[in-house]
Structure formats: structure tokens, C-alpha cells
Amino acid sequence: MKACKAFALIPAAGMGKRMGASVNKQYLQLGGLPILAHTLAVFQQCPRITGICLVTPADEIAYCRDQVVSACGFTKVIEIVPGGRERQNSVMNGLKALKRHAAADDVVLIHDGVRPFISPDLLRESIAAASSGDGALVAVRAKDTIKTVRDGVVQDTPDRSTLWQAQTPQSFRYGVICEAHQSAEEAGFAGTDDSSLVERRGGRVRIVPGDYRNIKITTPEDLILAEAFLAAFRQVLP
Numbered sequence: 001m002k003a004c005k006a007f008a009l010i011p012a013a014g015m016g017k018r019m020g021a022s023v024n025k026q027y028l029q030l031g032g033l034p035i036l037a038h039t040l041a042v043f044q045q046c047p048r049i050t051g052i053c054l055v056t057p058a059d060e061i062a063y064c065r066d067q068v069v070s071a072c073g074f075t076k077v078i079e080i081v082p083g084g085r086e087r088q089n090s091v092m093n094g095l096k097a098l099k100r101h102a103a104a105d106d107v108v109l110i111h112d113g114v115r116p117f118i119s120p121d122l123l124r125e126s127i128a129a130a131s132s133g134d135g136a137l138v139a140v141r142a143k144d145t146i147k148t149v150r151d152g153v154v155q156d157t158p159d160r161s162t163l164w165q166a167q168t169p170q171s172f173r174y175g176v177i178c179e180a181h182q183s184a185e186e187a188g189f190a191g192t193d194d195s196s197l198v199e200r201r202g203g204r205v206r207i208v209p210g211d212y213r214n215i216k217i218t219t220p221e222d223l224i225l226a227e228a229f230l231a232a233f234r235q236v237l238p
């Protein structure tokens with residue numbers, strides 16, 4: 001049987017408010033390159049990825065195309081489109097742009113632009129898992145005990161053995177994720193990740209056990225961790 005195509009959708013249209021930097025956090029330097037370049041490099045180098053759709057703030061499209069995509073030779077970037085108010089809106093814009101390229105059965109890997117430590121193995125495992133069901137979610141087991149809290153008072157201590165921390169990529173058949181986003185938009189449902197939209201539609205999302213290094217660079221201390229990870233584990237670009 002012919003393998004389906006796999007596309008990457010990279011939302012990178014946030015404001016980086018929690019980072020508080022003078023430039024948007026995806027352009028902060030990590031090992032001498034913008035964070036976003038490290039992320040894109042993993043997808044560019046993965047033979048299973050056919051094309052990449054990048055979502056950036058509308059007023060950064062030209063900068064991103066010239067200073068990141070062209071400058072680093074990311075030839076698999078087939079679309080750069082403007083983002084929306086929330087991450088969910090940015091992903092929706094990317095899904096619409098992929099209509100020109102993807103068929104309903106193709107797989108789309110949705111991956112935060114600021115998670116540069118995703119590994120090629122996890123991309124391959126995500127594509128395989130998403131191809132055999134409704135979707136696949138890279139996640140790691142919760143290491144800490146998690147509390148449910150209301151008004152500063154603990155309500156409950158959920159059984160930790162059932163708790164996983166969601167990362168990206170979150171990967172789905174193109175038709176499945178388009179339907180889930182469309183339905184969420186119509187219902188005014190807001191989720192903090194893409195899997196929750198598919199779960200809401202009764203979809204079966206499989207866990208792909210992830211990697212604690214696959215951090216989302218969110219606050220200044222994450223940058224220190226990222227530099228340490230880069231020095232210890234990773235050499236992506238030539």
C-alpha cells in the first residue's frame with residue numbers, strides 16, 4: 001500500500017509575552033541560530049515530511065521568510081501564513097492553507113515553533129501512530145504529584161499513573177483535524193491543544209511516549225535549560 005504524505009504545520013505566531021524579550025521569542029538565539037530555525041531543521045531533514053506550513057504574525061512574514069526560511073535553506077516550507085489571536089486560530093489558518101497541498105488521508109504534524117528539541121525518531125513514530133488511528137499525541141508521564149485546586153484550596157489529587165503532560169507534535173489525518181477545528185470554531189470551543197479538539201469529537205488519540213527534553217521555550221529560565229540541552233545532546237544544523 002502507498003504511504004500517505006506527511007505535512008508539518010508549525011504555529012509560530014504568538015507574542016512571547018511570558019518570555020518578555022525585546023524580540024519575539026522564536027527569533028531569540030540558541031547556539032547562534034534562531035530557536036525557530038532549530039525546530040524547522042528537524043522537519044526539513046526528515047525524509048517523511050513532504051512540506052511545511054509555517055504560521056507567523058502577519059507583520060513578520062517577510063522577516064521570517066528572508067531571515068529564517070531563505071537564510072537557512074528550508075526548501076520544504078511551502079506556505080507562510082498569518083496567525084490569529086489564539087494558537088487555535090493560528091492552527092486553523094495553517095490548516096486552510098494546507099488545503100492546496102494535502103488530501104484528507106494525509107497526516108499533518110502540528111508542532112510548536114518553540115519546541116526545538118523534537119527528535120527525528122518521534123516524528124517517525126508520530127506519523128506511524130497517526131496513520132493507524134485518529135491521531136497521535138507526544139506526551140510524557142507527569143513526574144510530580146498534580147493537585148486540582150479551586151480558590152487556593154486543594155480539591156483533589158488525581159491518580160498520577162493516569163496523568164501525562166501533552167507536548168507536540170500532535171498528529172492527525174488532515175480530514176480529521178480539519179473537521180475537529182471547524183466544529184470547535186462553530187461551537188465556540190477553545191482548547192489549549194489540538195488533541196482536545198479531536199477528543200471532543202470522540203476521536204481516539206494514541207499516546208506516543210515523548211522526551212522530557214522536548215520543552216516549550218516559554219519563560220526566561222527555559223532558555224538556560226535549552227542552551228544546556230543543546231550543548232549536551234544536539235547538533236542539528238551543519
Ligand SMILES: Nc1ccn([C@@H]2O[C@H](COP(=O)(O)OP(=O)(O)OP(=O)(O)O)[C@@H](O)[C@H]2O)c(=O)n1
Pocket residue numbers: 010011012013014015016017018019055083084085086087088090091112113114115216217218
Ligand atoms: N496566537 C498564537 C499563539 C501562539 N502561537 C504559537 O504556539 C506555540 C506555543 O505557544 P506559546 O509558547 O504559549 O507562545 P506565545 O503565545 O508566544 O507565548 P505567550 O503566551 O507567553 O505570549 C508557539 O510556537 C507560538 O508562537 C501561535 O502560533 N499563535
Ligand SMILES: C[C@](O)(CO)[C@H](O)COP(=O)(O)O
Pocket residue numbers: 087112165166167168192193194216
Ligand atoms: C500545545 C501545547 O504545547 C501542548 O503542551 C500547549 O498546550 C500550548 O499551550 P500554550 O498555553 O499555548 O503555550
